[in-house]
Amino acid sequence: MENITDYQKEPAQTPVKMERTRNRKVFVPKVDIIETGDAMVLFADMPGADENSVEVVLEKNILTITGTVEPQDCPGRSIAYSEYDTGDYERTFTISDEVDRERISAVVKNGVLKLTLHKAPQAEVKKIAVRSE
Amino acid sequence: MFGPAIWRFGGRMDPLQEMQRLQREMNRVFSGLEQPLNPEVPPLNAWVGESDVVVSAELPGVDPGKVDVSVVGDTLTISGAREAAALKEGDSYHRQERSHGRFTRSLQLPFHVEAGKVEAKYDKGILRVTLPRAEADKPKKVAVKCE
Numbered sequence: 001m002e003n004i005t006d007y008q009k010e011p012a013q014t015p016v017k018m019e020r021t022r023n024r025k026v027f028v029p030k031v032d033i034i035e036t037g038d039a040m041v042l043f044a045d046m047p048g049a050d051e052n053s054v055e056v057v058l059e060k061n062i063l064t065i066t067g068t069v070e071p072q073d074c075p076g077r078s079i080a081y082s083e084y085d086t087g088d089y090e091r092t093f094t095i096s097d098e099v100d101r102e103r104i105s106a107v108v109k110n111g112v113l114k115l116t117l118h119k120a121p122q123a124e125v126k127k128i129a130v131r132s133e
Numbered sequence: 134m135f136g137p138a139i140w141r142f143g144g145r146m147d148p149l150q151e152m153q154r155l156q157r158e159m160n161r162v163f164s165g166l167e168q169p170l171n172p173e174v175p176p177l178n179a180w181v182g183e184s185d186v187v188v189s190a191e192l193p194g195v196d197p198g199k200v201d202v203s204v205v206g207d208t209l210t211i212s213g214a215r216e217a218a219a220l221k222e223g224d225s226y227h228r229q230e231r232s233h234g235r236f237t238r239s240l241q242l243p244f245h246v247e248a249g250k251v252e253a254k255y256d257k258g259i260l261r262v263t264l265p266r267a268e269a270d271k272p273k274k275v276a277v278k279c280e
Contacts, residue, residue, distance in 0.1 A: 111258015
């Protein structure tokens with residue numbers, strides 16, 4: 001019988017690299033994350049995206065932000081100068097259990113997504129009485 | 134030559150700038166890193182038609198009332214400021230990637246424009262300025278007479 005030489009499992013990349021079905025560029029939006037007294041506030045720059053095209057998904061503890069942007073074009077004119085490209089946005093974060101999953105709010109204004117993740121109420125301290133017998 | 138310009142024939146005007154852009158592009162391709170081509174804020178795109186030019190700028194999170202669009206001759210200038218989030222006592226940044234502060238961009242247009250008819254719209258964080266070509270600058274058709 002042959003010896004088993006390769007028994008190690010292949011470690012996965014985290015997150016597992018995915019391929020897209022749509023042939024469009026994807027950008028990682030720049031974010032600011034601010035911790036306030038009772039919440040974590042995330043701002044993401046997503047120019048070209050609005051409340052209908054931004055999607056926020058929380059699955060287990062992985063928060064994914066996606067935004068689809070339709071290509072801009074000017075009918076009857078030709079592009080003469082270009083410094084930026086249009087494409088979709090995607091970024092993933094791992095969030096801790098401190099976040100209250102039921103109270104996450106997302107607002108898009110002027111191409112900026114504001115995501116408020118409220119902190120879960122502090123786990124109450126339980127004191128265990130010690131008795132003597 | 135200050136800043137970028139669109140030449141009348143559609144190309145760019147400054148050969149040195151074009152060379153530098155090409156060099157950056159090549160470096161970017163070979164380094165395998167996705168770096169922004171032009172770090173200037175805001176990035177601009179421009180479309181040229183027969184009777185007008187459309188310039189768009191990516192300006193997320195800016196108060197449209199505080200964006201200044203001005204045209205002098207054939208130069209368009211966009212300026213304004215992006216304000217930082219107001220932090221309260223005890224708030225702290227975990228991550229700060231978005232830039233804020235004042236910005237000014239100028240773009241030389243391929244023709245003189247009708248300054249009174251310039252339209253600027255701000256939607257979803259993108260500023261779009263439509264600049265109609267000046268009547269005096271439009272090509273004139275000369276009728277050829279036969280005597």
